[in-house]
Amino acid sequence: MFKTLDDIGSGKRVLVRLDLNSPVEDGIVKDNRRFARHARTVRELVEAGHRVVVMAHQGRPGRDSFVSLDQHADLLAEYVETPVAFVDDICGEAAIDAIRSLDAGEVLLLENVRMCDDELPEKPPEEHADSEFVRTLAPEFDCYVDDAYSAAHRSHASLVGFPLVLPSYAGRVMQAEYEANTSIANREFDGPVTMVLGGAKATDVIDVMSALDDEIDHYLLGGIVGELFLRAAGYDVGYDVGDGELYDHQWENNEARIRDLLAERGNRILLPVDLAYETDDGERAEIPVEGVEKTQPLLDVGSQTVERYADVIEESAAVFVKGALGVFEDERFADGTVGLLEAIATTDCFSVIGGGDTSRAIELYGLDEEYFSHVSIAGGAYVRALTGQSLPAVEVMAQDDC
Numbered sequence: 590m591f592k593t594l595d596d597i598g599s600g601k602r603v604l605v606r607l608d609l610n611s612p613v614e615d616g617i618v619k620d621n622r623r624f625a626r627h628a629r630t631v632r633e634l635v636e637a638g639h640r641v642v643v644m645a646h647q648g649r650p651g652r653d654s655f656v657s658l659d660q661h662a663d664l665l666a667e668y669v670e671t672p673v674a675f676v677d678d679i680c681g682e683a684a685i686d687a688i689r690s691l692d693a694g695e696v697l698l699l700e701n702v703r704m705c706d707d708e709l710p711e712k713p714p715e716e717h718a719d720s721e722f723v724r725t726l727a728p729e730f731d732c733y734v735d736d737a738y739s740a741a742h743r744s745h746a747s748l749v750g751f752p753l754v755l756p757s758y759a760g761r762v763m764q765a766e767y768e769a770n771t772s773i774a775n776r777e778f779d780g781p782v783t784m785v786l787g788g789a790k791a792t793d794v795i796d797v798m799s800a801l802d803d804e805i806d807h808y809l810l811g812g813i814v815g816e817l818f819l820r821a822a823g824y825d826v827g828y829d830v831g832d833g834e835l836y837d838h839q840w841e842n843n844e845a846r847i848r849d850l851l852a853e854r855g856n857r858i859l860l861p862v863d864l865a866y867e868t869d870d871g872e873r874a875e876i877p878v879e880g881v882e883k884t885q886p887l888l889d890v891g892s893q894t895v896e897r898y899a900d901v902i903e904e905s906a907a908v909f910v911k912g913a914l915g916v917f918e919d920e921r922f923a924d925g926t927v928g929l930l931e932a933i934a935t936t937d938c939f940s941v942i943g944g945g946d947t948s949r950a951i952e953l954y955g956l957d958e959e960y961f962s963h964v965s966i967a968g969g970a971y972v973r974a975l976t977g978q979s980l981p982a983v984e985v986m987a988q989d990d991c
């Protein structure tokens with residue numbers, strides 16, 4: 590499919606694109622699994638005696654999370670266990686000087702690549718390859734490594750421009766994510782394939798369901814999308830409560846598709862039979878879906894639902910998770926999400942856990958990543974891969990014939 594780190598050799602000048610895009614709170618960049626994952630690729634490059642220059646992005650212009658990468662350098666250094674120098678420039682004189690003064694085995698991180706005007710326009714690879722940014726940096730390197738799978742759905746200069754002008758290789762994260770996330774489309778499983786679908790982005794989930802059909806034997810629904818399907822099935826569930834805005838507009842945008850899916854695949858779609866809410870005393874309580882009233886805020890699936898879903902998982906050969914079943918950040922409402930993850934962890938099936946937040950539940954509740962075949966660090970790219978869409982940055986790597 591693409592060449593990997595095994596094919597580079599040693600002692601080269603390597604430009605590597607990582608995805609270190611992280612949550613930022615009050616200007617502080619939060620540590621997260623992207624640093625640990627990408628550190629493996631960087632460490633391998635260091636050990637092979639390459640000069641390693643890292644490109645990455647953070648936030649978008651206009652957002653609070655659009656900050657410098659100086660803090661990222663320190664976080665990355667901890668995981669790579671080697672110093673990571675930082676230069677607050679991308680392709681100007683300061684950056685070129687810093688790149689040229691690197692020694693073998695040294696690592697340099699360039700400034701937030703989205704601070705360069707050439708980066709962000711969504712353009713075809715050929716146009717990006719011809720940008721001043723790519724034309725200035727490329728001659729400083731022998732090859733390009735793309736490890737930023739989770740940004741591969743963006744046709745940005747740092748992702749699609751360089752593979753046209755430099756020999757290109759997939760990093761370890763790119764390799765692992767590509768293989769796991771495309772397995773619905775590319776692999777045969779010896780038994781039922783199940784999808785656990787939840788989270789707050791109902792439209793994404795419905796896109797996934799619409800794009801897949803015969804590949805999936807069971808859909809287990811929770812979160813906002815689970816409630817919207819219950820609404821379609823005639824329950825008083827899935828309505829905005831108070832001044833909330835999560836349900837009604839997603840319902841309006843997707844009602845027809847939800848009704849069609851339920852009519853055509855109702856026998857394969859399992860919906861929650863009970864849900865959890867917060868009592869006046871701040872406790873978790875559960876209620877069968879028949880008993881819910883439109884005015885009741887719901888925060889998780891109930892224990893009967895978890896039991897039913899766990900039975901399906903035990904019979905599955907493969908399970909793909911996209912989105913959480915409840916508001917797991919609050920310990921009282923984590924039972925659904927964590928219960929399902931535990932069922933997957935203890936079943937001998939091929940399993941992929943994705944959708945940014947869901948993988949955070951693994952961390953938060955001390956589940957071991959080793960129990961899953963793959964825990965994705967991608968959001969938008971994961972959804973597109975599940976639905977069989979190609980990703981511009983992956984496509985251009987696969988075509989590489991430099």
Ligand code: 3PG
Binds near residue numbers: 608610
């Ligand atoms: C992400 O964190 O989702 C990726 O890095 C892509 O970032 P973007 O959604 O701002 O393009």
Ligand code: MG
Binds near residue numbers: 968
């Ligand atoms: Mg995103």
